[in-house]
Amino acid sequence: MEYRNLGNSGCAVSNLALGTMTFGDESDEKVSFAQLDRFIEAGGTLVDTADVYSTGISEEIIGRWLKDRPADVTDRVVLATKGRFPMDDTPNGVGLSNRHLTKALHASLKRLGVESVDLYQAHAWDALTPIDETLRTMDGFVRAGLIHYYGFSNFTGWQLTKAVHRAQALGLAAPVTLQPQYNLLVREIEWEVVPASLDAGLGLLPWSPLGGGWLSGKYRRDQRPTGATRLGEDPDRGVEAYDRRNVDRTWNVIEAVQKIAEGRGASMAQVALAWVTDQPGVTSTILGARTLEQLDDNLGAADLHLDAEEMSALDDASRTVVGDYPYGLLGVQQRERKITGGR
Template sequence: MEYRTLGRSGCAVSRLCLGTMTFGAESDEKVSHAQLDRFAEAGGTLVDTADVYAAGESERIIGRWFADRPAELTDRIVLATKGRFAMAGDPNGLGLSARHLTRALDASLGRLGLDTVDLYQAHAWDPVTPLEETLLTLDGFVKAGKIRYYGFSNFTGWQLTKAVHLARKLRIAGPVTLQPQYSLLVREIEWEIVPAARDAGLGLLPWSPLGGGWLSGKYRRDQRPSGATRLGEDPGRGMEAWERRGTDRTWAIIDAVQRVAESREISMAEVALAWVTDRPAVASTILGARTVEQLETNLRAADLHLDEAETEALDAASDLHAPDYPYGVLGVDQRSRELG
């Protein structure tokens, strides 16, 4: 397992992160603990959860794992959680206000059975709460020793940049990470969000790097999913829904991933994970698995790096063909600067 820092912080983490959204929902406690054991055995150190995962049960499962394992093992784990969304019907029970975040973090620490969490993330932007209130609250958590670092999830480029510069103006602790959706299927963040993160020195923690399972090769063109898969059980599931994502571009990307996988005699999941993990500014890629077997497949990407020709082929297949302005050819020409 290779290691990188969380952005400009000095905290080192494994280049693959164990995501735990399945814990308590699609994976029972025994399977969840087995995933944590296998991840740690493989050298994995970053574990990511959130208060809303299985209505808090994911955090409780992780907390019981921490309590049941020796300190020599758990001390290596860099634990991340999130707060922002509603856990109850209280009108103040959601958002990034000082009131809600304070209660949310205390509740997360209680479920985890810990005094401190390494990385606390605002799960999404809050258009109601003043950003200054949110940042001062997060800085207060750092000063109180409740968290060591903080970051954001699902922020746009302008939201991220505004937060970074406001923290600097206030002379308080700034964010170290951003957790966006990112994969060969979802590259739009490269237009504004990735440049904003790189400019600020933030590390990216991509979620859904396999596009909800599409890039693992489990689905076939013109064959509606069925059986024990996420889309087989719910074809209309969120952003990865069959009708929404089953486009010509998606199938072209899947074909390109399959060609690389076959040439290397490895799984398609390994190829897709290696591609996103080596993108600029990525600190650690979040793996999501229902079973230990799925996790084993994903972990094989821990030390995998694609060569230049393979990367170029995948880049070409997944190109977004942006409109000429501001992200396409004319936009690039406007921003270019030739010297000589």
């Protein structure tokens, strides 16, 4: 396992993180405990959860694991959770207001059985709460010792930049991370989100690095998935729905990943994870395994680095179709001052 600073903080974390959205849902407590044990044994440190994962059960499982393990094990854990989405149907039971985040954080701390968490993340933008209120709330949590750092998840480029500059203007603690969806099938964040994060010194914590399992090679062209897989159980599942991703570009990417995996003697999942983990600004890539076997395979990517030719082949196969301007060739040339003029 390798270690990198958590964004612009001085806290070091493993370059692979253990995501726990499956805990209490797709992974029972026994499997969840086994995943946590294996992750720590492999040198992993960053464990990421959220209050809404299995409606609090994921945090409770982690809390029981922390209580059951000796201090020399649990002291290695850099613990991250999130708040924003509803845990009940009350009018103020959602959002990034001081009222809701304060209640949400204290509830998370209770479920986790800890006095503080290392990283607390706003799970998504809230259009109804002024960002200044959210930032002051996060700053208050830091000052009270309830959290050590804070970050965001699922923010767009302009939302991230606004939050960073408002925190600076108000003299508040600065965010250190952003958690976006990022993988070989979803590269749109490279247009604005990645540059904004690099400019602010924030570390990226990519979620869904395997595209919901697509990049592990488990699905086949024109053959709807069946059986005990995420899409086998629910083909219309979220952003990775089969009909949405069953397009030529997806299969071109999968073919490129498979070719490199065969040449490396590695799994397709390991190659896809290695690509994400070595992208600019990435601090730690979040693994989302359902089983211990999947986690073992994913952990094999911890020390895998693709060479320039392999990275280029994956970049070419996965390049997002975009117009010439402002994100295409003409826009890039202009920003890099390779062309002059403009309008």
